[in-house]
Amino acid sequence: METKNLLISLCLTLIMLTLFAQSELISKLKYSNHLDVPKIDLSKFAKGVDSIKTDMKQKLATTLNKASDKMYKVDSLMHSASDCGPSSELVHIDELSFSPDSISVPGNLTVNAKVTLDKDLQAPISATVVMQKMFFGHWINIPCTSDNIGSCFYEDVCQLLPNADQPDNTPCPKELSDLDLPCKCPLQKRIYEVKQLQIQIPKPDVNLPLQGQYQVNAQLTLKEEVIGCVDITFTVVQAKK
Structure with missing residues (x-):
């Protein structure tokens, strides 16, 4: 159950980050005075995803270790x-x-x-x-x-x-x-x-x-x-x- 909750949390977080990136794009298009496609810095988005993956790996390892210690x-x-x-x-x-x-x-x-x-x-x-x-x-x-x-x-x-x-x-x-x-x-x-x-x-x-x-x-x-x-x-x- 703990592993299932981790997967659900990861999916929800990815969806929220994607919506945030889309809203930033729409905002820049709305207030731009020219038709050039705005450049969006996705480095924060990538760092957020990497942080989530690292956290999930640590929690998954903890879950598996608990399982292996059981009699x-x-x-x-x-x-x-x-x-x-x-x-x-x-x-x-x-x-x-x-x-x-x-x-x-x-x-x-x-x-x-x-x-x-x-x-x-x-x-x-x-x-x-x-x-x-x-x-x-x-x-x-x-x-x-x-x-x-x-x-x-x-x-x-x-x-x-x-x-x-x-x-x-x-x-x-x-x-x-x-x-x-x-x-x-x-x-x-x-x-x-x-x-x-x-x-x-x-x-x-x-x-x-x-x-x-x-x-x-x-x-x-x-x-x-x-x-x-x-x-x-x-x-x-x-x-x-």
């Missing part, structure tokens, strides 16, 4: 996750849940999940994530940010695994080995299950208010064939201090 949380009563793929897919999301009841952003997220692979999966495995936010009754795509949050394309998720470029005999990081999770591809055919997995949620690299309704669709693709799909919906609200 947010995911409303636990308004989020869900479900497998959106057919039964013939190779990757099945059997279970996916989040906790605690109030998930802070930034903060920690606890995940419980159970995923079944029907066959061994070799690299490259691409992933397409589409994240949308509700704006005035319409879903709008959120672009991919510098920290890979939003609507992003991952050419090969295998390269995101910690031992992707390590020799096969390199031990997996303890965090993954304790959970019996793979640290490089290929991913073996079996059931993967995690309980109470702790994940850090960073503050997205956008200086805008985050509260609102979101929906996410993520698809895994192997050789141009969709092998897995999940839909997630959630609502972000501003945390109370």
